Amino acid sequence: MIVCFDIGGTAIKGGFAFSGEDVRPLPRRPTPLHDYDAFVGELRGVIEQADATPDCVAISIAGVLDPDTGVATIANIPCLHGRPLVADLEADLGLPVIVANDADCFAMAEAHNGAGRGHAIVFGAILGTGVGGGLVIDGKLINRGGFAGEWGHGPVAATLAGSPPVELPRFQCGCGLKGCIDAVGGARGMERLHTHLSGAALTSEEIVQAWESGDVDATRTIDVLIDLLASPLALVVNVTGATIVPVGGGLSNSLSLLREIDAAVRARILRRFDRPLVVQATCRPEPGLVGAALLGLEFSASQQH
Missing domain, CATH: 3.30.420.40 (ATPase, nucleotide binding domain)
Known part of the structure; x- marks a missing residue:
């Protein structure tokens, strides 16, 4: 099982994924824009609802990560902008973290579960x-x-x-x-x-x-x-x-x-x-969440081989 998130400037959509077809959304939470500790607290609040320790945390977000430095460019969430985001979140959450661009997560969702199947x-x-x-x-x-x-x-x-x-x-x-x-x-x-x-x-x-x-x-x-x-x-x-x-x-x-x-x-x-x-597009209702889940499940499977 993995914990997945689709994060925008207004809301954090969280959920648990057991397979690409079994993604269970949770109620939305407001996105703390200027307080990194509060942001991490919102993620922890979702992770703590899991019945077991998740294999990883997978996040869809409107931004990019420099592939050489890992530094995030996320203009609409200032508390994340300029951070080595994966490294920071892994240290604070104690779990492997995958962060992907929201359009990439959308593409994954459509390729596997939507019009691109x-x-x-x-x-x-x-x-x-x-x-x-x-x-x-x-x-x-x-x-x-x-x-x-x-x-x-x-x-x-x-x-x-x-x-x-x-x-x-x-x-x-x-x-x-x-x-x-x-x-x-x-x-x-x-x-x-x-x-x-x-x-x-x-x-x-x-x-x-x-x-x-x-x-x-x-x-x-x-x-x-x-x-x-x-x-x-x-x-x-x-x-x-x-x-x-x-x-x-x-x-x-x-x-x-x-x-x-x-x-x-x-x-x-x-x-x-x-x-x-x-x-x-036909993947409903949360393609960003589904795409993040698919990337997280892919990572989880790779760690078991």
Whole structure:
């Protein structure tokens, strides 16, 4: 048995995992953002509910770990940012600790228990507040600290997009670069695009609703957004050989949007598919928790051989 966590800036979701199909969530706890000792206390509070000593603690979190130093970059939880997180948590919890990026955990969950089941190469894409992803090949996560699969970052966003094409600036990204897909492709990116193109400030939900109702301005925004997303995602598919791209995050709730992205991506890749490639994620209800559990169970199994 392992203890698994899916940790965000608002809540800590904990649970016990006995297999990849038997993950038992517990009630959520608030995330202490500025007090490391309080944060560790919340994790201990979950671990102490276990009937036996767990094999390890596996954590899904929105951040990356430097693969050389182990130092964490976790901007939304300041008390963890800049720490050698695995080493600190192992010392404080007295158990082996695995920490993985939340998009990587999502990809693992989809590859094993979701839309990617049965596929050898699965690229899990996140279209949420921003743009992220993770790559799983033959059931194994391709990961060096959470950096693999991050197609949202890198200054590759087109500056001419849509039909007819419109010129776009290289928007500033939170990672420090300009021109990242993350800055134009997620929910905040969609809102930024819509304001730039129409002058109106709407939420991503309002933009999608307006588009689905035939609004001219929203239709233009979605047209540009799909053009901006499809080419980089097509390149990811060509480079990895992925045969399925499950999508999670808030924007994946619009099946109409996913269908349009899927059609645009399939038109731009070398391999031809006569079935959907970019699809809605199906692992429910907590893919981050399930993905962390799978990584923890994998670690536990490796220690027994």
